Amino acid sequence: MGKKGIESLVGFFVLLGIAGLLFLALKAANLGSFTASSDTYSLTAKFDNIGGLKVRAPVRSAGVTVGRVASITLDPKTFQGVVRLDMQRSVQFPSDSSARILTSGLLGDQYVGLEAGAEEKALVAGDVIKQTQSAVVLESLISQFLFNKAADAGSAVPTPAPASGGKK
Amino acid sequence: MTNPLQRIGKVALEASRGLGHNATFFVDVLRNLPAALRRPYLVIAQVHAIGNLSLLIIMASGLAVGFVLALQSYYALVTYGASESLGLLVNLSLVRELGPVVTALLFAGRAGTSLTAEIGLMKAGEQLAAMEMMAIDPKSRVLAPRFIGGILAMPVLAVLFSAVGIMGAYVVAVKLIGVDAGNFWSIMQNGVDVWRDVGNGILKSIVFGVICTFVAVYQGYEAQATPEGVAHATTRTVVISSLSVLAMDFVLTALMFTHH
Amino acid sequence: MSSESSLQTKAEPPSADTLIDIDHVTFGYDASRTILNDVSLSFQRGKVTAILGGSGCGKTTLLRLIGGVHPVGRGTVRFDNEVVDARDKEQLFRLRRRLGMLFQFGALFTDLSVFENVAFPLREHTDLDDTMIRDIVLMKLNAVGLRGAAQLRISEISGGMARRVALARAIALDPELIMYDEPFAGLDPISMAVAANLIRTLNDTTGATSLIVSHDVQECFSICDYAYLLSSQGRVVAHGRPEQLNASEDPEVRQFIRGEPDGPVRFHYPARPLAEDLGVKA
Numbered sequence: 001m002g003k004k005g006i007e008s009l010v011g012f013f014v015l016l017g018i019a020g021l022l023f024l025a026l027k028a029a030n031l032g033s034f035t036a037s038s039d040t041y042s043l044t045a046k047f048d049n050i051g052g053l054k055v056r057a058p059v060r061s062a063g064v065t066v067g068r069v070a071s072i073t074l075d076p077k078t079f080q081g082v083v084r085l086d087m088q089r090s091v092q093f094p095s096d097s098s099a100r101i102l103t104s105g106l107l108g109d110q111y112v113g114l115e116a117g118a119e120e121k122a123l124v125a126g127d128v129i130k131q132t133q134s135a136v137v138l139e140s141l142i143s144q145f146l147f148n149k150a151a152d153a154g155s156a157v158p159t160p161a162p163a164s165g166g167k168k
Numbered sequence: 169m170t171n172p173l174q175r176i177g178k179v180a181l182e183a184s185r186g187l188g189h190n191a192t193f194f195v196d197v198l199r200n201l202p203a204a205l206r207r208p209y210l211v212i213a214q215v216h217a218i219g220n221l222s223l224l225i226i227m228a229s230g231l232a233v234g235f236v237l238a239l240q241s242y243y244a245l246v247t248y249g250a251s252e253s254l255g256l257l258v259n260l261s262l263v264r265e266l267g268p269v270v271t272a273l274l275f276a277g278r279a280g281t282s283l284t285a286e287i288g289l290m291k292a293g294e295q296l297a298a299m300e301m302m303a304i305d306p307k308s309r310v311l312a313p314r315f316i317g318g319i320l321a322m323p324v325l326a327v328l329f330s331a332v333g334i335m336g337a338y339v340v341a342v343k344l345i346g347v348d349a350g351n352f353w354s355i356m357q358n359g360v361d362v363w364r365d366v367g368n369g370i371l372k373s374i375v376f377g378v379i380c381t382f383v384a385v386y387q388g389y390e391a392q393a394t395p396e397g398v399a400h401a402t403t404r405t406v407v408i409s410s411l412s413v414l415a416m417d418f419v420l421t422a423l424m425f426t427h428h
Numbered sequence: 429m430s431s432e433s434s435l436q437t438k439a440e441p442p443s444a445d446t447l448i449d450i451d452h453v454t455f456g457y458d459a460s461r462t463i464l465n466d467v468s469l470s471f472q473r474g475k476v477t478a479i480l481g482g483s484g485c486g487k488t489t490l491l492r493l494i495g496g497v498h499p500v501g502r503g504t505v506r507f508d509n510e511v512v513d514a515r516d517k518e519q520l521f522r523l524r525r526r527l528g529m530l531f532q533f534g535a536l537f538t539d540l541s542v543f544e545n546v547a548f549p550l551r552e553h554t555d556l557d558d559t560m561i562r563d564i565v566l567m568k569l570n571a572v573g574l575r576g577a578a579q580l581r582i583s584e585i586s587g588g589m590a591r592r593v594a595l596a597r598a599i600a601l602d603p604e605l606i607m608y609d610e611p612f613a614g615l616d617p618i619s620m621a622v623a624a625n626l627i628r629t630l631n632d633t634t635g636a637t638s639l640i641v642s643h644d645v646q647e648c649f650s651i652c653d654y655a656y657l658l659s660s661q662g663r664v665v666a667h668g669r670p671e672q673l674n675a676s677e678d679p680e681v682r683q684f685i686r687g688e689p690d691g692p693v694r695f696h697y698p699a700r701p702l703a704e705d706l707g708v709k710a
Contacts, residue, residue, distance in 0.1 A: 003209065006216045013220050017324030020331035021366075027353065028259050028334050029360040056361065294535035301495050302549050303524035309552075 040086040041125035042070065045099040045112070050081040051135025053101055053110045059085050061114040066091045069112060085112065092122040098131035110135060193386055197311055204312035214317025218279045218381075222325055225278055226271055230262075230329035233270060234336025237261055242345055254347050255356035258337040259330075263360065263369045264425060267330035269417050272376035275322060276409035280384035283314055284405040287388025288398035296389075311385050318381025319374065326373035368424040375416060380409045446509075447473045447605060447637045448494055453503030455486075455493060463489050465662040466503070471654075476631050476638040478648040480684065481658035482693065487641040488532075490658075491607050494639075495529065496520045507605075525553060527605040528598030532613060534590035536582050542569070542593050543578040549600045568596040572626060588619035595626060605637050606630070612644040620644075624651050645685055649674070657681060660693070 050072060059067035067087040075082050087093075096117030103110050114129075123129065204211060237258045245251045287310065290296055296306040341347040360366070384405045391401035448471040456462035463486040471477045479487045492498055493505050499514040506512065507523055514520065536545050546565045550556060556564070569575040572592040577585060585593065591611065598606060608627065612620050628651040631638045642648050648655065649670040656667040659680065666673060666681045673685055683691030699705070 006213055007209075009220050010212050010216045013215065013223070013321075013324065016223075017327055020324075020327040021370075023331045024263065024327060024334070024366050025362050028263075028331075028356055029362045029366055058358075290538075293533070293538070294531045295537055297497070298529070298531055298535035298537075300497065301524060301527070301529045302552065303521045304549075304552050 039089050040067070041089055043067075043085045043087055043123055043125075043127055043129060045083050045085065045129040045132050046075065046078070046080040047083060047099075047101060047132050047134045048080055049101075049134040049137060050083060051101050051110055051137060053083065053112065053135065057109060057111045059087065059112045059114060061091070061093070061116065066114065067112075083112065093117075094119040095121045095123050095127065096131065097123065097129060098133065099129045100133040101135035103136070190386065193389075194382060196307055197315055197382070197385070200305065200308040200312040201316065203308045204316055207313070210309070210313035211316050211320075214313045215320050218283070218314070218317045219321030219324060222275060222278050222321070223328070225274055226325045226329050227332045229270065229274055230267075230332035231336040233266060233329075234258065234262070234333030235340050237266075237333065238337035238340035238345070242341065242347070251347055252351040253355055253359075254341050255334075255337070255352040256359040258341075259334055259356045259360050260365060262330040262333045262337075263365050265369075265417070265421070267326045267333065268369050268372040268376055269413060271322065271326040271329045271373060272380055272413040273410055275318075275325065275376075276380045276384070276406050276413070279318065279321070280380050280405045280409050281402040283318070283381070283384040284388040284391070284402045285398055287311070287314075287385060288391035288393075288401050291389065291391060292393040292395075292398065306389075311389060314385055315381050318384070319377040322377030322380070323370050323373045326376075327370065330369065364424075368420075371424070372417065372420050375420065376413050379412050379416060383409045383412065445472050445474075446470045447507070448639070449504075449506040449509075450490070450493070451504045451506065453493065453500050453505060455489065455498070455501045457489075457498075462501075463662050464493075467658070467662065467664050468503075469656050469664060469667070471637060471639060473637050474631070474635055475653040476628060476640065476651055478640045478642060478652040478655040479658065480643060480645060480648060480655055482643060482660055482684070485658040485660045486662045487658060488609055491529065491609055491639065491641055494605075494607065495527065496523060525601060526603055527607065528601065528603040529607045530591065530594050530598045530609060530611060532610045533587070534594035536590055536594055536597070538582045540582070541578070542574065542580050542582065542585065545582070545593055546596045546600055548597065553601060564600065565596075568600055569593075571599070571630070572596045573622070588615055588622070591615075591619075591623065592626070595630075599630060599634070599636075602634060603636060605639065608638065608640045608642075610642055611640060612642055612647050620647055623647075627651055645687070657684060 053069060053072065055069050055072060057069045058065045059069065067085050070084045070086045072084075073082045074080075093114060094117040096119045098115050098117065100113045100115070101110055102113040117131075238254060241254055241257045241261075242251055245254055245257065287296075290310065296310065299306045299309060338349075338352065342349045342352055387401040387405045387408070391397045448469075450467060450469045452466050452468050453464055454462060454466050455464045467486075467490075469479075469490075479490060481487050489498075493500055494507065494512070496505075496512045496514045496519075504511050507526075510519075510523070512519070512523065537548065540548065543565055546568055547561050550561045550564060554561075566575055566578065569578055572595050574589060574592050574596065577589065577593075582590065582593075606627075611623050611627065615623060624647050627638055627640065630636065640648055640652060652670060654667070654669055655673055657665045657673065657680075659665045665684075666676060666678060668676075673681060676682060676685070680692040682688070683693060689695050
């Protein structure tokens, strides 16, 4: 096995590795579904509670992925969560669109759902989405549920019947 | 005669001395890395000996593991009506865990023992002593290129293991069982993050590469220059590499994949 | 004792002609066993000196100490009037380039060809280009009679040939000192004669100093100028020119030189009397 032979074999080995890596990255993972930053424009949305939203979570409208969460920070003045979104350049949204934080499936990962508004003017790069709805937090749900239950029970409490004799 | 406390103390001292020796040896090899890099052909020859020659067993094992994973996971998932997530499950299992770990174990068995035996036999044949007498540091000429070769080869092998495994799973899931091909890929793509999953998996395999190659090279260099000595050394290589990889895997998984 | 022979353990005083001087050296690999006990030897420039002795008496260890592989316990080893310090890596690097060592079984690099083995020290220590290296390698192989075998792999050559290749490798950088560790062990008579001839010729034509460690008295005496005899306790028993040693009256020297099975080195391992062992009344 000459020197040249071994070098070519090692080159082949490395190429094989790169091919495997590309396969894993593109076909088997989410790299293929757009990350080219030149194809995106930036929008911002502020939420009272971002729940379990993570960076790189999808932004979906009507169930179709149209963007990704680029960053999540806290606004030190308003104490709201500031979420920056990288949106696909091919899709424009009206300026009164609303953003909600939803959960995929019952207990799945959270994503940003965009609902298109009716305005003719579209959101451009750097715009802030005004209408937002925070994530549903399980504890609030439960306490809300219990509170409602308690309220119902309170208004439905029957006046004690004059059972054991005695006129009022 | 010697009371248990003395014995424990002796064992502890021996272990600590061994660890120290390992550490100084490791630093020694690291110090010789730049010299080895100035001789690319030596490193290339080692990547060939370690990587290329392991391709067959790694890819065959990857394929087999992919087949089995798909089969087993299907029966587990179909009870919950989640058989569409088969691709995702197989991918994550391979890329995060099985790829790096099983590759490392196979590596320790095939390439690790080969390295240990080769170096041990060189020592037995006085080749290392001859090099020293010629004012050439064997750590620089023999050990460092092999060390670099192993670290370069391991991630490539792990990636190939996972890739072939996924392809094998595809064949079983889509062609044999009948899972929908589109869903197989799309659910997988949605759930696997390149940086968090594939990237961390590669990081793991690099760490395992360092561990397995270092253990193999160390055991070979420190082997007793007799046939039994070399045999013991190769056994130690496999045992120590495997246990270290599994232990390190736990630590790395905890660091990388659990939410803090 | 004739005034000519110097068969005591007194060492010859080092002179400007001394290349290696070993001065009252005591050495052991670990604390429990001392291999060399207060030995003093000196090796003259340009001469072939033999170190004789039975197995385990420290002959090979002596070569390792000269090469700076281990630090000495007590005493000093001097190479060309410079004290050899096994801990000084730079000095060792400098000194080792001036010596070549022939290991007992050749210690050739099995993954390289014959040519590449001999070229190894040239590639590592010089900046010569490939054509120059090729010429030098072929000349060295020619000196040992193996120029035609240059392209063979190590697995393809015999033991005797391997040692000659190792010799060619040892002289590749034209060293001042060539050390031979058991060069005659396990060779057939022809190969032995070839080896002895080579050692002497090389020494004379290159002006190098040769040290032979061996227990083959006859071959060594046929080519060496001076010899030291070590005992199994790691001491110098006698030293002198071959004819002096041959004529010695010392029983230990005579037993070794003549190869007598019993003498100061006993045949029987220490044991009880035979009658006792067999349970027979004496």
